[in-house]
Amino acid sequence: MRREEDLQAVAAELERRWGGVDVVVNNAGVAGAGAIEDVTLDDWAWIIDINLLGVVRGCRVFTPVFKRQRGGQFINVASMAGLLDVPLMSSYNATKAAVVSLSETLQNELEPAGIRVSVVCPSFFRTNLNETMRATDPALVATVDRLLERGALPADVVIDRIFRGVEAGEFYVLPHPVGARAWRVKRLLSRGAYRAIVRNQYQRMRYSMTRPRPEG
Numbered sequence: 290m291r292r293e294e295d296l297q298a299v300a301a302e303l304e305r306r307w308g309g310v311d312v313v314v315n316n317a318g319v320a321g322a323g324a325i326e327d328v329t330l331d332d333w334a335w336i337i338d339i340n341l342l343g344v345v346r347g348c349r350v351f352t353p354v355f356k357r358q359r360g361g362q363f364i365n366v367a368s369m370a371g372l373l374d375v376p377l378m379s380s381y382n383a384t385k386a387a388v389v390s391l392s393e394t395l396q397n398e399l400e401p402a403g404i405r406v407s408v409v410c411p412s413f414f415r416t417n418l419n420e421t422m423r424a425t426d427p428a429l430v431a432t433v434d435r436l437l438e439r440g441a442l443p444a445d446v447v448i449d450r451i452f453r454g455v456e457a458g459e460f461y462v463l464p465h466p467v468g469a470r471a472w473r474v475k476r477l478l479s480r481g482a483y484r485a486i487v488r489n490q491y492q493r494m495r496y497s498m499t500r501p502r503p504e505g
């Protein structure tokens with residue numbers, strides 16, 4: 290996802306072998322965490338290059354393929370972090386919000402060419418995201434690991450809900466009901482009321498970071 294020439298080679302091979310491609314899933318992603326004053330610009334560049342520009346490259350390369358075949362489907366994987374502003378994850382939140390905005394723009398731009406776009410915004414579930422996570426505080430890594438471990442849905446259920454959402458023609462695909470409700474609450478409440486909820490969650494997160502993990 291960081292080398293456009295590699296994606297071009299994949300697109301050319303798919304056209305040669307199969308005559309095109311029906312669905313492109315832009316899913317590669319990494320995580321970063323830390324206070325705004327602590328996260329380095331190098332770490333910002335790293336996460337932007339993968340989380341945002343990786344999706345941009347995938348859409349740039351495969352849009353001409355879709356246009357030649359007069360149709361196709363992009364599935365861009367963002368995150369609930371792109372819709373809900375969780376403290377201490379500004380770089381991750383910003384890249385995922387950018388993927389949402391990019392997808393919204395491309396839905397308008399590509400629809401006349403018969404190209405469909407969906408953006409997927411899952412909440413926490415067990416993945417290997419924390420294995421490459423860059424954080425300014427090891428406690429942040431442990432907190433994210435706990436959140437991933439406690440995810441309410443296993444990966445296969447999340448995948449099935451994404452498949453069914455895309456099949457139904459949904460643009461925003463929110464596989465976690467709790468996340469979907471939180472987004473609706475954010476859109477309905479005043480900024481002040483919503484921030485009160487976020488502050489409470491932030492305090493709980495800070496407590497979770499300072500609480501020792503059980504052994505064994």
